[in-house]
Amino acid sequence: MRMPKRVDARRHSKYGAVKTTVDGILFDSKAEARRYEELRLRMMAGEIEALQVHGRYPLTAHLLEKPHRIVVGDYVSDFDYLENGRLVVEDVKGVKTPLYRWKKKHFEAQYSIPIREITARSRRR
Numbered sequence: 001m002r003m004p005k006r007v008d009a010r011r012h013s014k015y016g017a018v019k020t021t022v023d024g025i026l027f028d029s030k031a032e033a034r035r036y037e038e039l040r041l042r043m044m045a046g047e048i049e050a051l052q053v054h055g056r057y058p059l060t061a062h063l064l065e066k067p068h069r070i071v072v073g074d075y076v077s078d079f080d081y082l083e084n085g086r087l088v089v090e091d092v093k094g095v096k097t098p099l100y101r102w103k104k105k106h107f108e109a110q111y112s113i114p115i116r117e118i119t120a121r122s123r124r125r
Contacts, residue, residue, distance in 0.1 A: 017094060025053055031120035032078055032092040039079055039090075048081045048088075055080040055089070059106045075107040077115070089113055094120035 017029035023040075027033040036053065043051045055077045060069040079090040089107075093100070104115050 027078075029092065029094060029120060031094065031118075035079065035090070035092050035118055039081065043081070048083045051079065051081040053079060057107060057111065059103065059110060072106075073103070075103045078118075087113060088116055090116045090118060092118045092120055 017031075020027050020030050020033040022033045022036055025036070027036060039048065039051055042048045057075045057077070058071045059073045059075055061072050062069055077089045078092050079088075081088055081090075091100075091104075108114055
């Protein structure tokens with residue numbers, strides 16, 4: 001007789017990320033939470049302004065036969081802020097999945113804003 005698999009109440013991320021809460025905000029990884037703390041300090045120092053977490057941008061497509069757009073999904077940034085008066089959209093990445101690569105290309109083409117990628121692995125010491 002086969003024994004059923006034991007299910008752990010804690011869910012593990014496919015890529016090993018550990019969800020972390022800072023200032024009541026849930027981040028998908030420790031690296032993302034650390035980056036938030038860095039950006040918060042930069043904002044307090046006056047280097048950046050208008051810091052926002054998890055900004056949502058609809059990704060749309062034009063229909064050739066109809067004069068309107070359809071929403072095909074959303075790109076959710078990790079951080080948005082103003083640096084020297086310019087909007088910066090940041091994403092902290094440990095693994096660049098195919099879906100992320102597609103959304104990044106679509107976002108940059110639609111909004112004409114480059115995504116600044118912060119690599120989680122390079123931040124470990």
